[in-house]
Amino acid sequence: MSPLSRALDPERPARAVARNVLGAAGRAYGAWRPLLGAVLVLSFGSAAADTAQRAEQIVAERCHLCHGRDGQSASAVYPRLAGQNAEYVAKQLADFKSGKRKSDTMKPQAEPLTEGEMQALGAFFAARKPPPRSARDSDLVAVGRYLFTQGNSFSGVPACATCHGPKAAGTPQLPRLAGQHPRYIEDQLAQFNKRERTNDNAVMHTIASKLTELETHALAEYLATLD
Structure with missing residues (x-):
């Protein structure tokens, strides 16, 4: 211009x-x-x-x-929510x-x-973070550790660590199991087995149905010792 x-x-x-x-x-x-x-x-x-x-x-x-105020329930009826x-x-x-x-x-x-x-x-x-629980039965805990990390190939139970992680910390979609009350874990597995709990992954119905009473108890005891 x-x-x-x-x-x-x-x-x-x-x-x-x-x-x-x-x-x-x-x-x-x-x-x-x-x-x-x-x-x-x-x-x-x-x-x-x-x-x-x-x-x-x-x-x-x-x-x-x-x-509990910090999610560390004293009663085994109610889950620990801390962590x-x-x-x-x-x-x-x-x-x-x-x-x-x-x-x-x-x-x-x-x-x-x-x-x-x-x-x-x-x-x-x-x-919050729950304190780990000391093992009451080392042999039972050893069985639970094996099931959690290796599963049971004879009965078709996969290793729990595959989904819940090597330290049972879970994911945003899956629960943290480490440090949980043994009785609560056993109760939830029983509900999955009976199809009474249906709001989560249906794969747990199949897995829970394959666990023996001893295996369920062993897993619960082992998970309670983790932090």
Whole structure:
């Protein structure tokens, strides 16, 4: 464009103004960006603190009598939740609420919970760690260890470690078994065997049906010793 054309261009002032405005906006954003980042960090931090506080409140109101304040239940009737995978806890609560997993005790406790509260409870218990239990019968524990790591090729029982991991830590979809009450593990295996628990992977129905009473007991004793 020639000097004369630029001088006569009617859009020239508008473009100059636009450049000035955009330049000022960019400089302003650059100046405010650190402060904006700090505000966002504080907001997320505050939200996380509120979520954790809400989880503690629910535990105090609904959970601690059976599961303990830190998820380390003293009674073998109720599972230890300390260290359990957060997603797994939230899923079980949702299943109790919907009735997909049957429990006259847990359904009324889970029904008032929102999805966010279930996730908060999962995170709360996942952050705790149960103490390992000392072995009461070393021979039985040895049998359980072999079953967990190797399975039983004669009866078709696969190694539990294949799905639950070498240390029984589980996955977001599968439960942590390490440090769990032996009686609780035996009870759950019995429910799988009888098809009374149907909200999780159906493969457990087949596996549980192939375990002998001794093998079930041995597995439960071994898992209780893990941390």
